[in-house]
Amino acid sequence: MNFLTIFARNLKQGPQTEAFPLGPAFTPERLRGRIEFNAATCEGCRICERVCPANAIRFAKTPDGMTFDCWHNTCVFCGNCEFYCPTDAIHQTNDWDLSHVNADKFDMVEHGLIPNQTCVECGATALNTAPMVKNAKPPLSTEEYAEVRARCPKCRAKYLKNRKVPA
Ligand code: SF4
Ligand code: SF4
Incomplete structure (x- = not known):
């Protein structure tokens, strides 16, 4: 293919590259x-x-x-x-x-x-992490979740153990 053929093809096809950083670039989702x-x-x-x-x-x-x-x-x-x-x-x-x-x-x-947070039950300083309660049965209500979250790990375990689960 000679130069003129390539030049004509490229003119017809338009740019094949992204304009980045002068313009947006395609980003797969x-x-x-x-x-x-x-x-x-x-x-x-x-x-x-x-x-x-x-x-x-x-x-x-x-x-x-x-x-x-x-x-x-x-x-x-x-x-x-x-x-x-x-x-x-x-x-x-x-x-x-x-x-x-x-x-x-x-x-x-x-x-x-x-x-850090102060445990609402025993007053200990503990991390305010999201509680590990994914497998709780039945799942915790929003209020129960907040109650668990406000406690230290020991008090969280105690709360979950003493939780009243409907029969
Ligand atoms: S595990 Fe996460 S932070 Fe580490 S190299 Fe892979 S993508 Fe990056
Ligand atoms: S794996 Fe997820 S939950 Fe565990 S420490 Fe990392 S970001 Fe937090």
Whole structure:
């Protein structure tokens, strides 16, 4: 094919590449991109940290509670954390536009905090994690869930054990 034939074909077909970064780029809906974390629904099980092959996820105890950090620079977008998370507290967006200058590398982190709370029953300081009650039978009502959540792990277990279940 000579130059003129190719030139004419390309003129007829129009651009075959994305205009990015000068315009939008097509992004598949299910593309595995940047991680998002929702502290409100996290059980604090730390499974995501254990299954992350890149060590991109770190939890740390602080005086305020437990912090969550996911380094976008380190993440390899495998999806393990979302797959194994029992509560959908962590999921992958389809945001792939993570390029940045070196000076911004410490901003490429998803932060979260599971705060401390005071147990309403015994007064102990404990993490305000989402309760692990997925298998409770019958499922907890909204009020019961709030009651469980407001307690420390020991008092949560006691509450669930003494819960009056209709026959
Ligand atoms: S994000 Fe999910 S897997 Fe990670 S600690 Fe929270 S509940 Fe567990
Ligand atoms: S997608 Fe994979 S590499 Fe990225 S944080 Fe989750 S488990 Fe780690």
